[in-house]
Amino acid sequence: MSNLAERKARLIVHGETPYNAEPPLVRLRAAYLTPADDFYVRCHGDLPAIAEDEFRLTVDGAVSTTLKLSLHDLRSNFSHVVVTATMQCAGNRRADMRVVAPVSGDPWDGGAIGTAEWTGVRLADVLREAGIHDGADKHVAFESHDTVEGHPYGVSIPLAKALAPETLLAFAMNGEPLLPEHGFPLRAVVPGYAGVRSPKWLKRITVQDRPSDNPIQANDYRLYPPDVTAETADPAKGHTINTMPLNAVICEPMRGAELTVGTNRIRGYAISGDRAVVRVDVSGNGGRSWAQASLEHDANTPFAWTFWTIALDLPAGEHELAVQAWDEAGQTQPSDPNDTWNYKGYLNTTWHRVRVSVT
C-alpha cells in the first residue's frame, strides 16, 4: 500500500494543514469507482491517527440505551450493506466562480468529487438498537476525532435522512479499509448530501431535538444571496447546504488541450443530489448549438454520478466546449456564472466550459 506522501504526489494539493487535494479531471474520469488514492480529500483540522483496537463509537442523546461500540461490535452486531454513492464537496467548482468576483476558500476545480462502493452498517440499524425516543423534529449530530480551531469537528443531519436506507457508517471504501485521510476507521456516508455532512474519524453520534451547535454546522456551509458579504453574513439567514444540486463537468479534454482536427472524444460526469440525470447536452461552440451525450455508465441510483461521453467533430481554431445537464424534473443548469455566485463560493452549478485549440 502506498503511503500518504506518495498519495499526495498524485493529487493537486490546495493546502497541507488542513490537507485538501483533488485529482486531475482526466484521472478522475478514468474509472466509475474512484480509487481511494485518487479520491479528493477535504479536511478541516488535523488528520487524526486512530488505532483500530482503541476505537469506540458512542451513541447517546435521546435514546433508550447509550451504546459504546468497538469496530468489532459494529461489524459483528449489524448487517453489512454496500452502497455506491458519490461524495462531493459543497465548494466543488469554486475556482470558476472567480470570473465573477473573488470568493473565499480553496480554489477547487471540478475534482472535489468521487464515487465509491462504501461498505458499512446502516446508521438506522445502530440508532434503532439504541432506541430513539418519540418526538418530532429530531436531528442526529456527529462528532469526530479531528480538531478544528480548538473544537472537535461536528455537524448534524435531519433524523429522516439518518434513518434513510442509503445512510451508512462505513468502514470500507471500494472493498478496502478506509485510508487515514478518508476517515479510518469509521466515517459517516450520507449520500446526496454535501461531503461536510459525512464526517470522517467518527467518535460520537447524538440524537437531539436541534441541529448541532458546533461552529461548522451553525456558522459554515451556508448558501447566501449574491448581495451578502463576509461583513454582512448572518448564518441564521443562510440556507444550510444538505442535498446537492444538479451539476456537470467536462473531464476530458482538460482546459488548454491541443486537439487534432476531426472527431474528438469528450467525456465527463453529471450528478444531482437526489434526482436522476436524464440528459446531458454538449456544445463545441460555447452553447450556440448542442448534441446529446451518451449516458455511458449510470449506477441507477440518484446518489451516484452518471458518466457521459460524446464524439464531436471539431474544425481548426479555438473552441469553447460547454456542458448542460437536465434532471428528472426537467430542471437544468444556468449558463451565466453570475446566476449562482456567492461570496463563499458554494454550489457553482453554471455550465462548465473548457477552452481548447484544434489544429
Next chain:
Amino acid sequence: MSNLAERKARLIVHGETPYNAEPPLVRLRAAYLTPADDFYVRCHGDLPAIAEDEFRLTVDGAVSTTLKLSLHDLRSNFSHVVVTATMQCAGNRRADMRVVAPVSGDPWDGGAIGTAEWTGVRLADVLREAGIHDGADKHVAFESHDTVEGHPYGVSIPLAKALAPETLLAFAMNGEPLLPEHGFPLRAVVPGYAGVRSPKWLKRITVQDRPSDNPIQANDYRLYPPDVTAETADPAKGHTINTMPLNAVICEPMRGAELTVGTNRIRGYAISGDRAVVRVDVSGNGGRSWAQASLEHDANTPFAWTFWTIALDLPAGEHELAVQAWDEAGQTQPSDPNDTWNYKGYLNTTWHRVRVSVT
C-alpha cells in the same frame, strides 16, 4: 353558482375547443387557495357532461379483483383525505419562450397554475382494495371520458407515485364538488407532476407493466433538446415530463404597469415539483442587484406553491423586475431564455421578467 359562460368571461381564453384559459396574474395572486372559477383550465378534447348517478369508475388490469365503483361507493368505502396541492400545466410560461424562437401550443402566460384543497380518497387505498399483483416496473394508466382526436384521453404514472400518500382521486376542490371544466365528478390529483398526469372526468384505472400507449402519453408532453424540431422529434428520445421543475413568477405588478416613485409592493409565487422553495431573490434592475423576498405563505409541503412578497424602492424611469428562486438542494433558475428553449415550449423556468414604468 356561476355558469360556464360567466366563468369564461373572467379568464384569458386561449381556445374554445378545446377550452383553454388562465386567470390574470394579479387575480391569481389574490388568494393562496385559487377559487375554482379563477383556476386555469386545460382541455385536450371536448368537455364531457357526466351525470353523477350514472358515473362508474373501473379499476382493472394486474389486480386481483376488477372494481366498478359509483361515486357513492368511493365516498362510502374509503377514508376521505384533504391535500393542498398546486396543479400546473407543463406549458406554463410558454409565451415567454417566443423571445428566443417560435414554439407550438397555446401561449400560456404564468397563470396556467393554481392551488386547491383537494378532497377525495387515496388512489393507493383503491388500488389495494383491488389487490395489486406482485412484480416490478408497474404503471397505473388512467382513461377519461373526454375524446381527443378520436381517442379517449389517456395517460399513466409510475406505480410508486400512484401509491404515494399525496396522490388522490378527488371529488371536491376547495370544499365544493368539481366544476364541469375541472373534471366533474372525479379527477386524479397527482401532486408535483405536470397537470397532464392528473386526468379529469376519470373513467378507468388500469394497473399494467408498461406506460399507457395512448398518444398523449406515448407521443406528447416530452422535453426535447434545443436542436430538435417538429420534423426530427422522436418521442422515444424525449424525456417524459412528470415532476415539475423550480419556477417563480411575478404576479403583481403586471407587465406594463405604471407605478409611482417610492416603495412598491412586488408579489408572486414560487414552486418546485417535489422540493421546498427556500429563497426568492427579486431585482428591480434586471438582475444587477437583488433583495430577498419574504416567504409570506407556505403550506409546508413541497406540493403547494409558496407565496412571496417584497417592498422595493423604485426611482423614476423604465425598470425590469426579475425573480430568481432557489430550492432546498441549492438549485436555481437560469437567467437566459435560451437555456431552456425547446420547440414544444415546455418547462420555461428562466427568470420571469416584468417591465414597468415608474413616474
